Amino acid sequence: MEDTFIQFKKPSYPINKALFEYLERFDRISKVSICYDDLLRFSGAINVYDKEDNDTLWARVFYNEFERNEIDLNLKKIYSLLHSDGNSDILKFLNVDAIDYCTFGNSKPFRIKVRNILNDNYVHFYIKKADASRIYGLELEHILSPDKINFLVYEDTLIEEHIIGIPGDVFMDTLLKNCTETEKAQIAKEFVKFNERCMIRLLGDMRAYNYVIVPIHDFDQVVYKIRPIDFDQQCYEGNFKVYRPQFFKENYPMVRLVKEKLQESSIEQYKNEERAVLAKRILSAETRIKRILKILGQDNIAPEEHITQLKMDLYKYTNDLNFKNAKKMGNVLSAAFRFVTRNYKNTNLFKPGF
Known part of the structure; x- marks a missing residue:
């Protein structure tokens, strides 16, 4: 941590x-x-x-x-x-x-x-x-x-x-301990998906006070969703870990919950599910995504050293040359989206890596 x-x-x-x-x-x-x-x-x-x-x-x-x-x-x-x-x-x-x-x-x-x-x-x-x-x-x-x-x-x-929900730090301090074991397992699942979503779309600094937990009553159960509320660190930092909520000490109660409640095979399943959902959304909004990525690919929203560090971190993580060849943060994000949609189109399965 x-x-x-x-x-x-x-x-x-x-x-x-x-x-x-x-x-x-x-x-x-x-x-x-x-x-x-x-x-x-x-x-x-x-x-x-x-x-x-x-x-x-x-x-x-x-x-x-x-x-x-x-x-x-x-x-x-x-x-x-x-x-x-x-x-x-x-x-x-x-x-x-x-x-x-x-x-x-x-x-x-x-x-x-x-x-x-x-x-x-x-x-x-x-x-x-x-x-x-x-x-x-x-x-x-x-x-x-x-x-x-x-x-x-x-x-x-x-x-x-305003994005409605319970701040993550408040939820962990006051409400998490009162959740049932089934609810804790469901929250662990959501955190895995949230972690994956932030990583793929390069949304950084998701410490506990930068996202909210949203309880939704569904028949005889309460389902919990996690939503980001701070978008200040979109495509800025060079350290790849900044885009993975699991590495922030403030999120340790969530990480511990994942370790306690989910087997490794379930974690991989939920990661794949989230990648598939994201791939579908990227493809369904392809025109608008391409438009915003083109603008982002020509904009200066991060120092050169951050771009260099992040693209090499991602290249080592995925072995995808599109990351290594990126010139701007927008190109790094485009490479991430292409990686996800390419795997989804080709196999509907995701190889080890990203």
């Missing part, structure tokens, strides 16, 4: 023209003119505590009256764009209950709580500085996952919907 192999804070990469045009083509550009920097002009803040009076590392921010009215209106419009068709008729039924700011992590997001005053239902969404790596990660999650993601971009601002 590794202590840490992410040694430096990842820089933010700008959205290039080709990516912006792609986002426009797929209706990801916000029509509401609010920027991340607008929200930074708060006049005061108080710490936010959870039910056990622990500091959440979020601060509830406040604005002067004139700015708050304008900000509230734009935030309601963003809600409408994310969750309906942008219809302004619903704005009068919405209230912005809270704007919270977090200085923890790379993105330093604002978390917005919007409530429907007719029934008191509420949702959250986030406003962050736009980063090309994160946008690629969100788009790939939207295409390749059964769970679609709504997000919008306005100039250098990113707006993300």
Whole structure:
């Protein structure tokens, strides 16, 4: 179990023209003119505590009256764009209950709580500085996952919907011990699949607080799914282990569960199942995948030394020359997708390796 192999804070990469045009083509550009920097002009803040009076590392921010009215209106419009068709008729039924700011992590997001005053239902969404790596990660999650993601971009601002679930670290600390043995085995299976999915699509830094556990009630059982919630480390790090959640010490309870509950043959079966599912999704969305990979293959979202290290790690892992010949991170990801789909098409079985 590794202590840490992410040694430096990842820089933010700008959205290039080709990516912006792609986002426009797929209706990801916000029509509401609010920027991340607008929200930074708060006049005061108080710490936010959870039910056990622990500091959440979020601060509830406040604005002067004139700015708050304008900000509230734009935030309601963003809600409408994310969750309906942008219809302004619903704005009068919405209230912005809270704007919270977090200085923890790379993105330093604002978390917005919007409530429907007719029934008191509420949702959250986030406003962050736009980063090309994160946008690629969100788009790939939207295409390749059964769970679609709504997000919008306005100039250098990113707006993300909230992904519902129990943070992985909270689940392991408080709920995992109360699960039945059958449920623990099912969670172990899901972690194997999650590990495989992150590895193939090069989504890194899936420590316990960067994904959520989603319990789903199905007849007489509870089924658990795992979803990533942080896409900052899409195709950035050079160390291959960063893309495999099993190597983070924060995930040790999950790794131990896999060892206790699953035989080696079952682990291989679940890996193959996940590769097959991913291959089918890649092939079914082939045109859109090719479009985003072409843009990613020409973008600079990682240092040269990271690209060199990762492509050689993957070449040693798979013996596939496509990795060795990659020039950009987008080429490395393309090689991973080709490897998976080629094996699926040729044999429907996966050889040892990737």
